[in-house]
Amino acid sequence: MSESALLASPKAEGQDSRSKILAVALKLFTVKGYEGASIDEIRMGAGFKSKASLYTHFKSKDELSQALTSGILGQIEAVIIDGNDIAEPLMRFTMVIRGLIKWASLHPTECIFHMMQEQKKLVSEVEGKELSNTELMLLDIVQQLRAQYPVRPIATDALLSMIFVILAQTLLDGAAFGNISFDEKIEQIVSICFGVVFNEAVPVPKI
Amino acid sequence: MSESALLASPKAEGQDSRSKILAVALKLFTVKGYEGASIDEIRMGAGFKSKASLYTHFKSKDELSQALTSGILGQIEAVIIDGNDIAEPLMRFTMVIRGLIKWASLHPTECIFHMMQEQKKLVSEVEGKELSNTELMLLDIVQQLRAQYPVRPIATDALLSMIFVILAQTLLDGAAFGNISFDEKIEQIVSICFGVVFNEAVPVPKI
DNA sequence: CCTACCGATCGGTAGG
């Protein structure tokens, strides 16, 4: 096989490059932080000889980060929409929580990146007033829960950010859950989320 | 009052400079991240005209960050030691949790900085085997709790990191708790920690 | 997608 065949795959080169860049950037941004990960490192990881190549796919470092964010929000939104056909608030909430845990297990880096970005927004007091679709839908779910169940007297968005932070932390502490099965792990995390959201003990409904 | 009197306090200038640097670095590291905050910004915030002055107090950027860390660990250790004279595991655990919440309320930036550092360690898989005194004491407290109460079948250090992450998140979401009193806020956070640590409902003991 | 380059800023230091 010639060298050029190894360096360049025959079809859909453009799309591959773009997703390669995104994958490498996700990993590096998550591990080293936005400022800690340089464009040059990302360029290397994606297999380019020049930064200029990277800039044919993304206008700036910031745009690259935003592309990651919107992709992740889209994934989370899909999980939430999946629970839309369930009317009963507690069942719907449980379904979405389970869905988020499964998504996070399959996409740990995405989940951790997302949590770190949310923390960054809060700590710099940006107060980005505009709520994403994702946030609006989650707020609505917990709001409906509040009418019938003993949800804590704490702002709904604070409850939600605690859930995400716990989700991400279980991924960061991955090894700590190693001794129990995947299903048991999910049940434990769901149960923890219930402990965070409710003031009194509410049993987790069975599917 | 003259301008010089405002700019320079008469005594203990050296100590003041050091703590001024630490205070500014804590704030900037927390808000912008270690890589995002530059030595030159810290130097400006501390009121120096030159970076060289800063380097008379700290050998490197990393040493500055480590000085912050050890200071914070010392503060947390003091809180834990405060609960050492209580023998009953649940009472001791509750006392320490309350102490940590109060400390975090008085030192929010320190708490958030500490949590972010812990997350950074986990995400880069450093596996810093050496546990600090603080961690050892906390592990011991929860370990003793495990013998008599329904602590979750999850590694103790994972439970502890979840507690810290929730503590920090309540500070980041500060405004979300604005509508309830300080004492009620503490009780809610203690209750959330119980929900995280225990598998079944355990009432929070009264003092 | 590359070569070659830009000004700005980075952490850090020599010498006083």
Next chain:
DNA sequence: CCTACCGATCGGTAGG
């Protein structure tokens, strides 16, 4: 505690 400076790297771009 300062002036003045270091090499390295930063994000980004002109031109092909």
